[in-house]
Amino acid sequence: MRKSAIAVLTLLAAACTADDLPEQERVIAPILTSEQAFDEFTYAKPLEARVTHVALDLDLDFEGKRVDGTATLDVQAAEGARELVLDSNGLMVGGVTDGQGNALEYTIGEADPGNAEKGEPITIQLGQSTGPNLQQVVIAYASAPEAEALQWLEPEQTAGGRYPFVFSQGQAILNRSWIPTQDSPGIRQTWEARITAPEPLTVVMSGISRGDPEEVENGRRAFEFVMDNSVPPYLIALAAGNIEFAEVGPRSGVWAEPETLQAAAEEVGDTEELIDAGVGLFGEYRWGRYDMIVLPPSFPYGGMENPTLTFLTPTFIAGDRSNNGLVAHELAHSWSGNLVTYSSWRDGWLNEGVTSYIENRISEQVYGADRAEQEYALSFADLEAMVEENGADSPLTAMRTPEGTSPFDTAGEAIYDKGTAFLKTVESVVGREAFDAWLTKWFDEHAFQPATSEMFLASLREDLVKGDAELEERLMLDEWVYGTGIPANVKRPDPAAFAEVDAAVTAYADTQAIPDAAEWRGWTAAEQRRFLAELPEEMSADQLAALDRALSLSQSGNNEVLFLWLQAALRNEYEPAVPQAREFLARVGRNKFVSPLFQALWDTGEWGQPIATGIYDETRGGYHSMTRGNVDKIVGRTSEAEAPAQ
Structure with missing residues (x-):
């Protein structure tokens, strides 16, 4: 102490x-x-x-x-x-x-x-x-x-x-x-x-x-x-x-600028169903209303779970509600994070990992098991990639953040994705019915209180393990929360979730066989993201051009898909993508997209660094301070004095 x-x-x-x-x-x-x-x-x-x-x-x-x-x-x-x-x-x-x-x-x-x-x-x-x-x-x-x-x-x-x-x-x-x-x-x-x-x-x-x-x-x-x-x-x-307001349901509505309001209201049209799913799974919604506001593009996050008024990025609007996992996630914070909150930033997984698990369960209720399993598979792939990049022994892979780490410098995969995998694993061992009852009790007994990892594990042991040494060994609770890497008992996503897409990935890697355009349009946004995320690191200009011609990637209305296309194009120095990247970075302030694209440009060295500097000179003033801080580090700016006048 x-x-x-x-x-x-x-x-x-x-x-x-x-x-x-x-x-x-x-x-x-x-x-x-x-x-x-x-x-x-x-x-x-x-x-x-x-x-x-x-x-x-x-x-x-x-x-x-x-x-x-x-x-x-x-x-x-x-x-x-x-x-x-x-x-x-x-x-x-x-x-x-x-x-x-x-x-x-x-x-x-x-x-x-x-x-x-x-x-x-x-x-x-x-x-x-x-x-x-x-x-x-x-x-x-x-x-x-x-x-x-x-x-x-x-x-x-x-x-x-x-x-x-x-x-x-x-x-x-x-x-x-x-x-x-x-x-x-x-x-x-x-x-x-x-x-x-x-x-x-x-x-x-x-x-x-x-x-x-x-x-x-x-x-x-x-x-x-x-x-x-x-x-x-x-x-x-x-x-x-x-800003103006549009009602979505008896408990929910959305604020936005008039120019954005109609599209925003249509995109969040499932909100009442999402609330009902959360209540049915994990108990009372204690905040009265669940309203949202779609902010201008400079908002640096996908969403922020502010009680009674979730803040949302306009980049989630795709016209088909395919990115509404974001709404499910911020709503899930109404139980995990807002109702029961970590006591210190080192326990970030208590907010975000638990919330990501609840998000997945809500999505399953509203959008079906197939979509939920695909979203878990994407999350798990991000976790595996992070562990592979840093090493299984790296402190960055621990759910409980190492002492001295800034709350702005945590590894999201360890907090969100590993936390989700942890709860998926516990659920698979003890059974969904028992786990849901315990998690609901956790929220009820700790409502409007701070919490710690120690408290979470103590509650699990008291109400679920109950002194069963064999069950304790199977759960590997301490290894999950305090250890590094991915514990051996992890509940892996169903390989069938992306079987068709993974076959297409393999075919493209082997023979450059591009999915049929009609087949591509029939895929879910998660399936499209999976394919793009698995593209080879190194691709030629001809290969990129062929992909774009066949799949119209540069014309995608889904910003998650468009981002992955631009990231692949920029890391391979694909000149035709530069104007679109410039336009994208000028209209989008979400750090999830902005920082990786500047990083992709910067990592190419002589080709991309002048492009990155030129775009950043034009766009920096429109970014939130958090996004600016991240990109400043990427492009080597260490102070406001080094920024060009806006």
Whole structure:
């Protein structure tokens, strides 16, 4: 256990047993004493003083590219606690008071020189605490124009081209750049917000709207929201722009720019079925509504599971719902990740691996077993490729992330894909009925609480293994969670899932036999992706041209398929693909596509590096800070100063 945790255990003891401490506090506080719950990417000392509620009153300043206003924090302080430590990254603090308006002393510390992305601590002097008690702290502040969580878009960067847009992306540790709070996943908080924006822009947040907007001065409107369920702070999310709403079902709907709304609403038309499947499998949906927003293209992820308002990339829109596994995944977070959340970033698999497993089960319910098995086979192939590339003994292949690893530098295959394979394996050993009952119980018993790998395994052993030594040996639980590589007992996907496609892959490798165009069009998107992912690493220009002529790859309306085609073309220095890659990278900001394509260009050396530099000079300003950071590393830019003016 870390010294910082040990030092305050005596302070916590009184708080954990005090009769006047809320029940949820008595449950959560002991979890935070666990060594596995220690979060090295926060300055907070939650065992001394912990934020339990955040109330935001903010103005959106599109000209200054900042939010400006106050954050009122409810703080649970242990006996004798005199300081509240918050996370910040560039916040400009104007003053701090208590709930009665009395000034409180505060300092803003220096950033950790060995971990600049952690930001800097804000240390606030509290009033004398004589026992477990709730105090209130009010912080007047503004975010910096370069706040990493906020993406401010000029009108020309939107689909409509007339109005500006802003959205936030808090995961993993970016919300500290616009909200002064304890920005750690184990420190769950309820919240409320009043946000003003200039007309005619509409503000939406990851909470329940309190009604119609209120007209305020200077042509602005105020929007109010509340989240009564405690959530990890990275799930406080905001978007504002010229957006409209389309109802999908009684519990669901989608926001988007008017130019995108119809296509978005049609693409997410299965949402109510997906919700029903999740509820039928793993219990109550506890968030009220499940709305979505399709953001402008610069959004760096496929989706973000913000409660009541999933953020989605427009790149998932294919016109045939073939990429709706993305919606199933973000919905699955309503149980895994949002309801029960990892306590520290090192347990990322507890969110993403469990969620990917649930996604697959929901897809099976709605779209059928064949599609679900194909999606698992694609996931498993990615896992195998990552393990082969890094070596089975590499720490990168462990589900529990090595100490000191930035939450932005984790291997997705170890967290998402290995986590999925782990739960598939447990299910295959203990049986689906028993496993579903256990997983539902896990969510029920740990709802709105942080969790650790240790807790997950303890629950498995208590409710499923039950001391059965032979079953314990067959499951290999510790090897899965703490070990490297792929354990020998893994439940592999059914080889028949892609039998036809794999035969076509072999035929192409042997004789360059290209699938018939009609056959290709009859394949699922997963089957097309499988074929393209298995293409030879080295291909000639003639071979690439023949594939494109026969299969119209460069004309695909599915961005997942188009990306794989461009990746194969660029790594083989195929000149005809360069204009399309330039256009694709200019309209798409999803890091899953952007970084690999720049990497493919860069890895070719003399041919591709000037192309990559030229495209990046044109597109960099439209990417989110996370995507920019990744591509900066690829092309050798180490600072903002090296970027061209936009």
